Amino acid sequence: MSGQIDEIGPSDALSRQARGALLIDVREDDERAGGAPAGAVGVPLGEIGGRIATIEARREREILTICASGRRSLRAAQALRDLGYTNLASVAGGFVRWNAEGLPLADGGLGADALERYSRHLLLPEVGAKGQGRLARTRIALIGAGGLGSPAAFYLAAAGVGRLTLIDDDVVDKSNLQRQILHTDARVGMAKVESARIAVMALNPRVELRTQRARLAAANVEELIADHDVVVDGADNFPTRYLLSAACRRLRIPLVYGAVHRFTGQVSVFDARNAASPCYRCLFPEPLAAQDAPNCAEAGVLGVLPGTIGLLQATEAIKLVLGIGVPLVGRLLCYDALAATFRELRLPRDPQCPGCGDHAVFGGYEDIARICASA
Template sequence: MPPIEEITPAQARERQASGHLLVDVREPGEHALGLPKGALAVPRASLESDPARWAPDRSAALLLVCGSGKRSLLAAQALQAQGYSQLASVVGGFERWRAEGLPEDAGAPEDADFLDRYSRHLRLPQVGLDGQRRLAAAKVLVVGAGGLGSPAAYYLAAAGVGQLILADDDVVDRSNLQRQILHTDARIGQRKVDSARIALSALNPRLDIRTEPVRVTADNVAALVAPADVVVDGADNFPVRYLLSDACVQLAKPLVYGAVHRFEGQVSVFDAGRRRGTAPCYRCLFPEPPAPEDAPNCAEAGVLGVLPGVIGLLQATEALKLLLGLGDSLAGRLLHFDALAMKFRETRLAPDPACPVCAPGRVFPGYSDDPLACASAPALR
């Protein structure tokens, strides 16, 4: 077969004016960023699978454009193999088209800041414009603005989650700065949720940030969890972890769990509220909290400063996957990370058929702050 002709955007514009059909083979999320004037927006896979839908005449002249010129060339080769004879690919693609100031059609109705800020998401077929809109409409509760909550909230904010609800009753201490990256030396003594708001708003001013300078208790946990689509657990004590788990079961919310200790960390997703009998809750993993001497907090045992960053980043990843409906979540799996060995390992988790909270048919026992019920030993973050 003869080689595909490659032409400049200016040449494509001239040929388009003489009646040649210009087809933009980028993905819908990329089309949202704008298109060459008069171009037909057809994703490459759709065009290659059924070209006759858009170009029934195989002898008609077709001009193909993508982002940089690579995909359009591949699409042209695929069409050539199907009998199309007059094909040309635009060198440099839409990037060069725009750089040369050629006329464009508007893409999505979202504002320029939205389209530019999230352009790398829009280019992902698995996310695209619909996925980004879903993120913009989402609400995530992040409990704890410390070691785990800092990186998790930072990446959720950057990704475009519409509302972050931050719950933490602590203030910034100098010892926090080694790992709690939302805070700065200048904000020592401020409430962590206020310090977090400053950092997150500076990163993404589109965010709606709701701060809750409170400790999670049996009295307020349901109200905190209820509006959220996903809950990220960055808590620093076992009573709060049990309360969050119980509320997420009762209100059918997915809970993204994370914990760190010295050089090791854990991540999982507890989704028993939406998947009774098939996915575990936190109580299925820890029916009873460990003794205080078996779970010293960071102040007592220490923690490698970057470790919460790794675990918090994984929590943010799981939260985004849940919001977008992508991939396989960690529900039913506990991911362990050993920083010293730089190894991950996975443990399968099954729901406990005798779980007092999430077992199918179990009547919800209510929320409790009783240290005998959920202990007062510190969890780690």
């Protein structure tokens, strides 16, 4: 019976393991994907009887069993006793207690902080421990720490993106505070990337946050975004977007586009890895004249609007990383805040597009900068 099995604490189990005891984790495979004791052999409870002889045939060797809380491990130890194994113990409190005590984990384990922090993600079959691990290995570049970049940065960091690079050359102005929620009144005059660093690290210190106080230009665009898995466009001008579009296509990095104007916004995904995906210049083949595309400082913007669009961008970025859902490739999602409506427009790849068309010729980033300057 289970009462005949010794129960020991995780620290005692670790000491016995170091002296030669075999530790068997009897949780299911998906449970162990979120972390397991270092050196433990994973065998689900239902398979313990059929597999133990190939793992350890010596009936006298000390065997310790562990599960999530200590219940299944008692049953596993009893099953081993029924098979003739004589030196058995179950780890009381299971992996929950092992993790809480900060004991060693196998490579790839999420750790106690991550298991608690991302517990709601881990409950989703579409994410789970495997997806959370993928997020932790992901590198996302965020262009702009302003209206769009603020909500995107917060939620990408909160989601557990492993490395987030913020690129912006501006300083915090009081007029930013109406919509750029990364920043505070006390940080007016501070570089936006430094203000953003303070905010993001306060939310999730596990994120590797890199900042670049730089303006994206022809001379540095590839250097700034290379070595990233996704780029989120929080820019507010055509030159930056044209350069980003070209660089992401050349480097084959998905680009999550977002833009706002007064009470409306739009979001799309341009994925150079997908041959059918359009690029930014399929939407805007040539840059609009400055008077036809005023920025927020000139036209104004409802303060909450960038929050909505930035959140949608963060959502698309996470979907791309996890490979779930249907990304906004070939679709332009348009939001009208006053009417509270979303409208989706088809945005197919244009074979005549000067950026990605069948006969498009890349003349260099300086050439793109000149095209934008002449608009």
